[in-house]
Each structure stands twice: as C-alpha cells, then as structure tokens.
Amino acid sequence: MFKPRTIRGPRDWTDADGGKIYTISANGEAVDRSRFVERLVRVKLARNVPWRDTPHFTIFHQGESFPYLILAWWGNDNELFTSVSVQTGQGWVEEAEKYSFCVYDLEVFWAERNIFIETFYCRTPSLQRYQETRQSAHLGAPVHSD
Numbered sequence: 001m002f003k004p005r006t007i008r009g010p011r012d013w014t015d016a017d018g019g020k021i022y023t024i025s026a027n028g029e030a031v032d033r034s035r036f037v038e039r040l041v042r043v044k045l046a047r048n049v050p051w052r053d054t055p056h057f058t059i060f061h062q063g064e065s066f067p068y069l070i071l072a073w074w075g076n077d078n079e080l081f082t083s084v085s086v087q088t089g090q091g092w093v094e095e096a097e098k099y100s101f102c103v104y105d106l107e108v109f110w111a112e113r114n115i116f117i118e119t120f121y122c123r124t125p126s127l128q129r130y131q132e133t134r135q136s137a138h139l140g141a142p143v144h145s146d
Contacts, residue, residue: 005104009134017051018131022108024061036060036069039092043071043083055120055130070101
C-alpha cells in the first residue's frame with residue numbers, strides 16, 4: 001500500500017561533479033548519505049559520460065528492504081538515462097532485469113523533468129541554472145531542506 005515517503009534535496013547536496021543529490025526514506029528518518037558515496041563514484045567511473053558538463057541527479061533511497069542508488073542523466077537532447085544499484089547481502093549490484101527505480105523515485109523524476117525543461121531543454125540552456133534549481137513546487141510530496 002502506498003504511503004508517502006520523506007524526500008530531501010537541499011540545494012547544497014551535490015556530488016563532486018555538480019550532480020544533485022536527493023534522499024528518500026521509507027521510515028522517515030534521515031538517510032545516511034555516506035553509505036552511498038563510494039558506490040556513486042564507482043557507477044560514474046564505469047560510464048563514459050562527461051559528468052561535469054552533463055545535467056544529472058542521484059537518489060539515495062533507503063527502502064524498506066534495501067538501499068537503492070539511482071543515478072540519472074540527460075543526454076541526446078531530451079533522453080533520461082538511468083542506473084540503479086541495490087545493496088544486497090552480496091554487496092552493491094546493478095541488475096536491470098531484477099531491480100529498478102520505484103513509484104517513490106518517480107516524484108523526483110517528475111520534478112527533475114520539469115526543471116530540465118525550464119533550465120536546459122529551452123531557448124537559453126544553462127547547466128548552472130539546472131544545477132541550482134530544486135523547487136519543491138515540482139514535487140508532489142514535501143521536500144525538506146534540513
């Protein structure tokens with residue numbers, strides 16, 4: 001049964017390449033971002049993407065069963081590419097046929113879609129504006145800026 005989850009995404013939460021970081025918590029407690037950082041670095045290094053020049057965001061999702069790391073980036077003008085990693089008993093795995101993002105992550109995807117259109121997929125694209133924009137009005141659930 002659907003129950004809203006706590007979504008956080010303060011403007012100063014970014015990775016080393018300027019990517020936005022959001023957290024989602026199944027139990028409402030703050031997500032320990034440090035548990036996800038090493039995996040994020042590995043996932044990014046495994047791809048030939050110029051991260052500093054690419055609009056992208058990450059969700060550190062502490063789900064009911066497992067921690068999920070969703071990395072999403074925009075390319076080919078208007079396509080959103082994704083990578084989903086899950087920390088199981090065997091460590092972090094990326095198995096597209098077994099794990100994906102979920103209904104809770106879609107709230108962030110929707111907000112990021114709207115932000116991308118307004119700041120990057122427009123007449124005057126600006127990576128800086130994209131990176132700086134995190135309007136809670138884009139999200140259905142409240143976004144906390146701790």
